[in-house]
Amino acid sequence: MASRKRGRSEFEGGEEEEDFDAQLRKEYTQKVLQQQKLILVLDLDHTLLNSASFSKVDEEERLYLEKIYDWQEKAPKRRKLLHKVESLQVWTKIRPFAFKFLEEASKFFDLHIYTNGREIYAETMAKLLDPTGSLFKGHIFSRDHNCMKAMKDLDTVPGDESITLIVDDSDCVWPKKHHKNLIPVYDRYLFFRSSTGLFGLRESSSLTSKKKDEVATKATLAKLLEGLKRIHSEFFQESGCFAGDVRQTMREVKGHALSGCKIVICAKSQAAHELLWDSCQELGAECVVDIDDTVTHVVVASKQQPQGLELSAQAGKYLVWPSWIHTAHYRCCRPDEAAFLWRKLE
Template identity: 40%
Template sequence: MARLLDPNNEYFNAKVISRDDCTQIHQKGLDKVLGRESAILILDDTENVWPEHKGNLILMERYHFFKSSCCQFGYNCKSLSELKNDGTLASALKALKQVHRKFFDELGGDLAGRDVRQVLKVVRKEVLKGCKIVCSRVFPATRYQAADHHLWKMAEQLGATCMTELDPSVTHVVSTDVATEKSRWAVKESFWSIHCG
């Protein structure tokens, strides 16, 4: 795949490490990588195989370029090659360029003291910046329990402010039921109402 994506060795060269190169079963790690962890980015579609390096990870969609890949994973859909669309790689490239620019051009000080994990935190915070989210029937109702839920934590890592009650500052309502009071309020007030089933 690296040869197809980068035939002139402009981007990857010999720097692609796969699951087969890892030393632990069912886990991936950076133990085979020559370089500082603070300067390494990981692109993967599975977060839990990187238990020690989640701070280095850019999580991306599973890459189904060929029809055979869709079939292998049981998806009854057209592959990216059939759609003649490669938004997955375009999105990944956009994120990589943004991190690269911040890491090399925008940070001051010594290059050796820079940490790509800190840059990723800043970039992630931009994704939902300015969004104030209230969830309805997505997780337990109390703020303490809700704040411990992985979706709540993920939204905050992406820059959103999560709340349990409606107020005029709310920009999005996420609900498992479009008939909830909060969902109806979002529709009435012309706010984003996102239904997750």
């Protein structure tokens, strides 16, 4: 089913058109379920890849990119992750593990791209990620397919919402009614310096400034794939092919991830504190304000020891970075604390 524009203004008073559209959606949903698959809607920028206009790349960064690009040319058997897209005048860096993620996810999900970029950008990026077109199969949506609206909407995507999951780094571009379908990407892929400013970050936090990249097997997409497989398995184990709601399945799977954990959160800002608190509760943990003997974890969103926290007195508790929570969110299970320790109290 190829991408198609769905402007409501095109169908003024069209009850027959709406009925036909509903029938197509029903048939598509049944087809997907019969294949033991669900629908996965994927964002592009900062989720699967990162792009920067030629004009926003300074000389120092350009020389670094050219060096990577030349190295790729000398290793033709490797799949290219960095591209100079002359037609769009942009550099594009594909996120580590993206190819493996898409290949594996396509076995369990019908894949769709949905970006707030223009159609030409969406089609070009899809070609970089899926050169043969065998993964997305024309399911590529952009703002041009949504009447140029800034908000995305599942009305644009074929298939029922009850079998659809969304992966996006920005929840604000989706209406509240679709947040139950959404798996937010907390770890945005910010390879280029110009991308950091979009989120109020310093250029020094970009990967080109640090002269490094994500490690593929430890990357966000690898963790996310594990969680998606877990949700898929649970959905079909519980509901079979023609019943169930993946939103409920995801809520239940996530709700057991940190069950039994009692967590205190130490964050600099109230906004960060509330976000981590809500995430922990969504994952089945109990959140409390004060540390006592029953607390199992302290989540610290700072490189400095939080004021008033006497670490040496809290024996047997894990002190972890917020990335421990994010990883539990992606994987839908409790991660091994050893990889996320701020400090282990003994």
